[in-house]
Amino acid sequence: MNHYEKIMFRMLKIENDYFIINVVYMLKVPQLDKFGFKSAEILDRSFFTRSNLLLISNELLGKVIITNMKEGLCGGIISEVEAYFGSIDLASHAYKNKVTKRNQSLYCNGGVLYVHTCRGHVMLNIVTNIENIPQGILIRAIVPVLGIDLMKKRRGGFIEKDLANGPGKLTKALGIKIEHNMIRVCKDDGVFEKLPEICIVDAGIKIETNMIKKTPRIGVNYAKAWAKHPLRFIVSDKYFYDKFDELK
Secondary structure (H helix, E strand, O other): OOOOOEEEEEEEEEEEOOOEEEEEEOOOOOOHHOOOOOOOOEEEHHHHHHOOOHHHHHHHOOOEEEEEEEOOOEEEEEEEEEOHHHHHHOOOOOHHHHOOOOEEEEEEEEOOOEEEOOOEEEEEEEEOOOOOOOOEEEEEEEEEEEEEHHHHHHOOOHHHHHHHOOOHHHHHOOOOOOOHHOOOOOEEEEEEOOOOOOEEEEOOOOOOOOEEEEEEOOHHHHHHHHHHHEEEEEEOOHHHHHHHHOOO
16 A cells, blocks of 8 residues: 555444444545645535535535445545436436436435446436435546556556546446445444445535536436536546645
8 A cells, every 4th residue: 555545544442343433534645635634524414415406516526435345445536526406307317206226226315326327337426315305416527546556457547637537437447336326425323334335525625616617517418408507516637636746
């Protein structure tokens, strides 16, 4: 594990010969020091069950998604998302409250994953709002900060800036597959029996409103008026990489 990937877990409790890992993890990643934080906390379910989808979408920018697979740890700062308003949104898989085997997770309480395929690529969405209100947020891009060598292996090469700058790219880089559908990525009761396979972390990165660009969503021209709404939110990768370059 190199200096980019050092993670120190704060072990607070031992029960039945295994560790109960507190949800506070100390992320010792030099590139992230520039943002002025030393600790990070897995998001609570209440973050995702709020009714304000646009607020959640904006606040998800700058959060860190971490995957803990057999091959190792990977993670990146969320830099691009799209919001989907469910039953009223012509671009949503749950338009008119449609329920299928594929989209059932959209009707769960917020904080679980909705993972599906599109044109052969795996897409990663976070379900929001409360049960039976099928809203969600598509994660379109991340800035890799943990497990970069593993990401490169999974992606078959590519330079760092191109590893996860697209929804299909980031799932492959992070090792997320269709079977991760409906996995919970937030905390409910304050502790996990083990580091979860996938989690979303608040590392204290605050994104100023003027740094967030808004555009219509990509690839939803069929959605009529909904295709024109500015529901895609982006923080330029350059913003993060410029910070990282200053540390090299």
